[in-house]
Amino acid sequence: MPARETLSVTVVALRVALVAAIIAAITWICYWLTPVNATTAGFAYLVAILFIAAHWGLVESIAGSVGAVLAFNFFFLPPIGRFTIADPQNWVALVAFLATAVTASHFSRQAKLRALDATHRQKEMETLYAFSRSILLIQPSQNVAKQVAMQIAQTFGASSVALYERDSGQVHHSGPEDFPGAKEQLHQAAVEGTFFRDHAARTVITSVRLGAQPIASLGLRDVDLSDSALQGLANLVAIGLERSRAQTSASRAEAARQSDELKSTLLDALTHEFKTPLTSIKAASTALLSSDGLETAQQRELISVVDEEADRLSELVTEAIQMARIEAGRVHLRREDNSVAEIAGAALERFKTQAEGRTITVRIPAGLPPIWVDRELIELALRQLIDNALKYSPLDSPLRVEAEAEGGRVIISVADSGRGIAEAEQTRIFEKFYRADSSRHQVPGAGLGLVIAREIVQMHGGEIWVESKPGEGSIFRFSVPAAAQRPEAGAPIMEDTHADVHQAPHA
Numbered sequence: 001m002p003a004r005e006t007l008s009v010t011v012v013a014l015r016v017a018l019v020a021a022i023i024a025a026i027t028w029i030c031y032w033l034t035p036v037n038a039t040t041a042g043f044a045y046l047v048a049i050l051f052i053a054a055h056w057g058l059v060e061s062i063a064g065s066v067g068a069v070l071a072f073n074f075f076f077l078p079p080i081g082r083f084t085i086a087d088p089q090n091w092v093a094l095v096a097f098l099a100t101a102v103t104a105s106h107f108s109r110q111a112k113l114r115a116l117d118a119t120h121r122q123k124e125m126e127t128l129y130a131f132s133r134s135i136l137l138i139q140p141s142q143n144v145a146k147q148v149a150m151q152i153a154q155t156f157g158a159s160s161v162a163l164y165e166r167d168s169g170q171v172h173h174s175g176p177e178d179f180p181g182a183k184e185q186l187h188q189a190a191v192e193g194t195f196f197r198d199h200a201a202r203t204v205i206t207s208v209r210l211g212a213q214p215i216a217s218l219g220l221r222d223v224d225l226s227d228s229a230l231q232g233l234a235n236l237v238a239i240g241l242e243r244s245r246a247q248t249s250a251s252r253a254e255a256a257r258q259s260d261e262l263k264s265t266l267l268d269a270l271t272h273e274f275k276t277p278l279t280s281i282k283a284a285s286t287a288l289l290s291s292d293g294l295e296t297a298q299q300r301e302l303i304s305v306v307d308e309e310a311d312r313l314s315e316l317v318t319e320a321i322q323m324a325r326i327e328a329g330r331v332h333l334r335r336e337d338n339s340v341a342e343i344a345g346a347a348l349e350r351f352k353t354q355a356e357g358r359t360i361t362v363r364i365p366a367g368l369p370p371i372w373v374d375r376e377l378i379e380l381a382l383r384q385l386i387d388n389a390l391k392y393s394p395l396d397s398p399l400r401v402e403a404e405a406e407g408g409r410v411i412i413s414v415a416d417s418g419r420g421i422a423e424a425e426q427t428r429i430f431e432k433f434y435r436a437d438s439s440r441h442q443v444p445g446a447g448l449g450l451v452i453a454r455e456i457v458q459m460h461g462g463e464i465w466v467e468s469k470p471g472e473g474s475i476f477r478f479s480v481p482a483a484a485q486r487p488e489a490g491a492p493i494m495e496d497t498h499a500d501v502h503q504a505p506h507a
């Protein structure tokens, strides 16, 4: 917006009166005090008009010109004492007065406007600079957009500020007045980059862009800023919002790094401090049970409890270690082409004792393509599903392990005819430590098996899901890429050393 010069009517009237006094003074000096000829008097009036035009406005200088013409005509041009001009050449002098007045006042006005504009711009720059300093002091730990809105209201003296954040869809207000309800326009400015100016409501809404991308919008009321300064302000707001975002994500990354370090430390502690004594307890209980040293049935019973609980504890610790390793990113895939039948066979082999007397049907089509997976990890995921199927179904009910090709992937499933899972729990069972109400107090477990299976499957770019009806049983399925889908055929891809996550949980 250009600088404006508005003067009250009283000031102009006063100046016109002063102009009249100046013309009267010149006339008095040139006519009565020291009488001069018409040319000298003409110059004196001209100088006065130039002076008036240079210092005041067009109105004052025209008033001066008219006054000077009248006085010059009456007192210095023949016939003297009358408002008539005998010599037509004197009209030239009169026109010269008027032209001088208009031209000089026009140039003077332009110069004044330019000076005012420069001062205005300088003030804008100073305010923008003050604002840029204030956004450096914003606390990233508190609501940044709210603080930015407050700083704008304070620094620019806005009666109302509204800052709309595109990501969260929230509007942050500041200033003594409410921003006239323009959420729609704020949203449009933040999404499409539209600009709104409402002179009647004294508001302006502009988009806040980071590069070419609008990330927010800013609404201001009663802020007299040029378009370029407004653009500068929007850019500073974008920098402020982005800076705090960068700081927050840097501190999150740091927290995640520290948490990973903590996990690794805990992991090592778990491995050493729990596994070693558990192995000794298990060795001792197994030795006692198989020796003849136990005298009474009660002693045998008690040692069996120790033996079983040592197994259970060992299983829990193993699962916790596996989970922690996966989460800490310490598991690396070693993918090769593998036969599903071999993986399923190896997984079932581990449950030989547990599955004694159970009917387990394995249906794997002969022409099934090999899968491109880390064999040990996929076997581990499959074992989690088989273990659950055995745990959560009656001893006399059958199980099915099946595989089929679909598109570029192979789907492996484990079905049981057990208690099934309520629909509301079907997504929750994949959450860490979640156990369905029905199993919590009846079947031992840590609520980690399915999380481990899901993580492994997802590491392979596959999916895992369940289809179940309470009372009828459950089918857990997961997909993995078929061998033909690997990026480049050839030697197995070796990624880093293999973690000891492959230990059997039920070993």
Ligand code: ADP
Pocket (backbone or CB within 6 Å): 384, 388, 389, 392, 393, 416, 418, 419, 420, 421, 429, 430, 434, 435, 436, 437, 439, 440, 444, 445, 446, 447, 448, 449, 450, 451, 474
């Ligand atoms: P855990 O078996 O140690 O409890 P999981 O993560 O393997 O942990 O399973 C989470 C929960 O999902 C179980 O507690 C159980 O409630 C439910 N669940 C898993 N598999 C089955 C299944 N085959 N039949 C019924 N419920 C199941």
